[in-house]
Amino acid sequence: MREDAVLEAQNLVKTYGKGDSLFTALGGIDLTIRQGEKVAIIGKSGSGKSTLMHLLALLDKPTSGAVFVEGQDAAKLKNGQLGHLRGQKFGFVFQQFFLNGHASVLENVILPLKIAGVGRAERKRRALEALKQVELDDKAKNKAKDLSGGQKQRVVIARAIVGNPSVIFADEPTGNLDTATGQRIEDLLFSLNANQGITLIVVTHDADLAARCDRQIHIQDGRIVDHPEPPAATREPKAPEPAPDQPDAPQPPRRPTPRPRRKVHL
Numbered sequence: 001m002r003e004d005a006v007l008e009a010q011n012l013v014k015t016y017g018k019g020d021s022l023f024t025a026l027g028g029i030d031l032t033i034r035q036g037e038k039v040a041i042i043g044k045s046g047s048g049k050s051t052l053m054h055l056l057a058l059l060d061k062p063t064s065g066a067v068f069v070e071g072q073d074a075a076k077l078k079n080g081q082l083g084h085l086r087g088q089k090f091g092f093v094f095q096q097f098f099l100n101g102h103a104s105v106l107e108n109v110i111l112p113l114k115i116a117g118v119g120r121a122e123r124k125r126r127a128l129e130a131l132k133q134v135e136l137d138d139k140a141k142n143k144a145k146d147l148s149g150g151q152k153q154r155v156v157i158a159r160a161i162v163g164n165p166s167v168i169f170a171d172e173p174t175g176n177l178d179t180a181t182g183q184r185i186e187d188l189l190f191s192l193n194a195n196q197g198i199t200l201i202v203v204t205h206d207a208d209l210a211a212r213c214d215r216q217i218h219i220q221d222g223r224i225v226d227h228p229e230p231p232a233a234t235r236e237p238k239a240p241e242p243a244p245d246q247p248d249a250p251q252p253p254r255r256p257t258p259r260p261r262r263k264v265h266l
Helices: 051-055 079-089 104-117 120-133 149-161 180-198 207-211
Strands: 005-015 023-034 036-044 064-069 091-092 168-173 200-205 215-220 223-225
Touching: 005 200, 023 120, 023 223, 036 051, 051 168, 051 200, 079 091, 079 104, 091 149, 104 149, 104 200, 104 215, 149 180, 149 223, 168 180, 180 200, 180 223, 200 207, 200 223
Parallel strands: 036 200, 036 215, 091 168, 168 200
Antiparallel strands: 005 023, 005 064, 215 223
16 A cells, blocks of 8 residues: 555445345545545446545445545454544535534534534634634624525535544535635635645546546446547537539510411301
């Protein structure tokens, strides 16, 4: 394992079902992510990209293979230890926000620290500092349900960084946002990477977002591929345009057809 690796997957396999209904979501993934990298995991719906993220983030267990977090084999940890490691090392930014709309912004950001057992005064201080980083400290007392979509995603980012993680997993972080707001969220995530050295792992199908990362990992049918198949054409092939009409050649005047003469009997 590389000394600078924050995450490593070795022959990672994830299957669901048994017998004839067996489905292989991931079919043997080998992957190393270095500290401070910006990595995009790209793939179509059903390709296995979200499954890979869940395994790397210790949100699910592989059928076989291993995940190492800073050299530590996750399979050797008990559930309580896994939860502690996940809370200590990882932050999460999801497309659906997962905020308690009736709780205040501050209470939503404090939650991970409360679960971790951080003291009341310290967790409030850290939560306000995290909100300040995303320019929402003035909204600390507002209810989460009263925020715009972009503001909610910034609260999610504050909650992700409040525990000082070494890795942030972002699953389609701009999927529910308009273009301008999405750009602001992207800039915020990449600034955390640049200024604090947080490793950023983005799951996306957005080619522009993926292009801002150091690496793009393409997943297709549960495997890493070098050259993913291009998407199928969605338009019918355009029929060739007809040649422009040619002017008709002049025709000689037609002579009237003579009428037959009637015979007159005297």
